[in-house]
Amino acid sequence: MPRSMPGVADRPRREPGEFELIARYFARRDEGEATGLVLGPGDDCALLSPSPGHQLAVSVDTSVADVHFPATAPAAVVGHRALAVALSDLAAMGAQARWCTMALAIPAMDEEWIAAFSEGFHALCRQSAVSLVGGDVTRGQLSISVTVHGEVPPGAALRRQGGRAGDLIAVTGSLGGGQGGLKAWQAGERDLDHALLQAYLLPRPRLEAGLALRGLANCAIDISDGLLADLGHLCHASGVGAELDVDRLPLTAGLETALGREAAQRAALTGGDDYELLFSLPAEAVETTRQRLQACGNTLTLIGRLSETPGIAGVDAGLTGGWQHFPGGTP
Ligand SMILES: Nc1ncnc2c1ncn2[C@@H]1O[C@H](COP(=O)(O)OP(=O)(O)O)[C@@H](O)[C@H]1O
Ligand SMILES: Cc1ncc(C[n+]2csc(CCOP(=O)(O)OP(=O)(O)O)c2C)c(N)n1
Numbered sequence: 001m002p003r004s005m006p007g008v009a010d011r012p013r014r015e016p017g018e019f020e021l022i023a024r025y026f027a028r029r030d031e032g033e034a035t036g037l038v039l040g041p042g043d044d045c046a047l048l049s050p051s052p053g054h055q056l057a058v059s060v061d062t063s064v065a066d067v068h069f070p071a072t073a074p075a076a077v078v079g080h081r082a083l084a085v086a087l088s089d090l091a092a093m094g095a096q097a098r099w100c101t102m103a104l105a106i107p108a109m110d111e112e113w114i115a116a117f118s119e120g121f122h123a124l125c126r127q128s129a130v131s132l133v134g135g136d137v138t139r140g141q142l143s144i145s146v147t148v149h150g151e152v153p154p155g156a157a158l159r160r161q162g163g164r165a166g167d168l169i170a171v172t173g174s175l176g177g178g179q180g181g182l183k184a185w186q187a188g189e190r191d192l193d194h195a196l197l198q199a200y201l202l203p204r205p206r207l208e209a210g211l212a213l214r215g216l217a218n219c220a221i222d223i224s225d226g227l228l229a230d231l232g233h234l235c236h237a238s239g240v241g242a243e244l245d246v247d248r249l250p251l252t253a254g255l256e257t258a259l260g261r262e263a264a265q266r267a268a269l270t271g272g273d274d275y276e277l278l279f280s281l282p283a284e285a286v287e288t289t290r291q292r293l294q295a296c297g298n299t300l301t302l303i304g305r306l307s308e309t310p311g312i313a314g315v316d317a318g319l320t321g322g323w324q325h326f327p328g329g330t331p
């Protein structure tokens, strides 16, 4: 007796192949000429038309499961976060975000996961006026590499160098929520409205703030590895030292209650994952900068000043550094 054909309802849902997957979730063709996209996903390369007279600002960041985000985080969160941390570098450079490419490694085909991941990714693309112009999909341990491309007029980029002794040091937003959120997640918190989880899992790239700082800040960096480490990078590049006023650090809402004051300050200093902008500026630029940042929904907090004395003063001697994937180097 011939085996009966299964009904449509009984038939197992066919998994998409690699190319179907790309076409379905990543190769969106809703971008027009206005985005400078001549040719998007589907050919060997994307073709882009940069704005005349601008420099391209290019950066890549990889996010690896259980290194940068919990492997069990919601897929839409993973999509948002991978793009957000990459865009944060354009923000820190004062660049206008334009395009991105995204290389995704996934251990197995899970269409539901990919659909949600792509929603999170595309939603932030829309919010940031960035087009996904190409990428790569492979089998492997879950990781996402996002290359971002922005534009900046010659001479307008915010560099790590350029800080001067006497400049005031400032940050956007609040600090410590990155590590506070990781701890909250590890303690079982899963409510994405929780302020600390928001900070850790759904950071907002400070793109508008970066643009607002052009012509005002003397140097800038985004805080990914931790305030002390990233301030150290600014100081090193600028050939200056710094005096921090730790009591002025803007701590993320709920952090002090969750960890206590000392641990909250430690999280703000060394935790990392905050993706706020850290910059220096002359005292006379502070009020204009504050107003510009307020106009785009951000805040400015002064946390110290740059000095001629090498090193970072004002913090406990025992507190050093921040996140390093491979700790080591000079003792
Ligand atoms: N594999 C690499 N090849 C070339 N340059 C690299 C590589 N890895 C890191 N860099 C460069 O080193 C600098 C510091 O890297 P990183 O700490 O990742 O910066 P960020 O915090 O801005 O992402 C950046 O300018 C980055 O481009
Ligand atoms: C599951 C998990 N554990 C630990 C951390 C903490 N952490 C991992 S990488 C990192 C620093 C930022 O990542 P990196 O790759 O150095 O970014 P970049 O400086 O290149 O922007 C931090 C604070 C985390 N985000 N998630």
Ligand SMILES: [Mg+2]
Pocket (backbone or CB within 6 Å): 060, 061
């Ligand atoms: Mg990096």
